[in-house]
Amino acid sequence: MSQRRTPTAVEVRAVLFDDRFRAAWSAAADPEWRRKARCRSHDPEMFFPDPKGSSLDALAVCGVCPVRAVCLRDVLRRGERLDGIWGGTRPAERDAMLIAWPRLRSGRSPEPPRGRPPARVTRRSRPGRRP
Numbered sequence: 001m002s003q004r005r006t007p008t009a010v011e012v013r014a015v016l017f018d019d020r021f022r023a024a025w026s027a028a029a030d031p032e033w034r035r036k037a038r039c040r041s042h043d044p045e046m047f048f049p050d051p052k053g054s055s056l057d058a059l060a061v062c063g064v065c066p067v068r069a070v071c072l073r074d075v076l077r078r079g080e081r082l083d084g085i086w087g088g089t090r091p092a093e094r095d096a097m098l099i100a101w102p103r104l105r106s107g108r109s110p111e112p113p114r115g116r117p118p119a120r121v122t123r124r125s126r127p128g129r130r131p
């Protein structure tokens with residue numbers, strides 16, 4: 001496993017607004033999901049790109065995969081920090097999801113809220129700052 005930084009609290013909170021995470025959270029278990037995986041017909045190496053390589057091809061395959069939500073659900077339920085592309089997510093994205101997932105299960109975080117996340121405050125958008 002490659003070295004990855006720990007997600008920030010903001011990144012973990014943002015997961016609650018991520019459609020992929022929300023779909024995984026509400027996905028029903030499907031023990032046969034691997035049989036339906038779109039990646040079965042592609043080179044597995046595509047899903048483990050070099051750190052400096054592009055993951056866009058793999059993400060495109062996941063984007064049209066009929067079992068994306070249950071794939072991500074399975075990975076998050078396992079609780080392992082896997083390398084590679086799974087369920088349409090990159091490893092760093094899943095690290096934040098892996099923190100949010102058990103918190104939701106234990107009731108320590110609210111259900112994924114509806115709507116859009118609040119706008120991020122940046123240096124440029126801070127009140128009182130001139131454009």
Ligand code: SF4
Pocket residue numbers: 037038039040061062063065066067068069071072085086087088
């Ligand atoms: S979501 Fe991606 S990694 Fe998961 S089964 Fe589908 S194609 Fe494979």
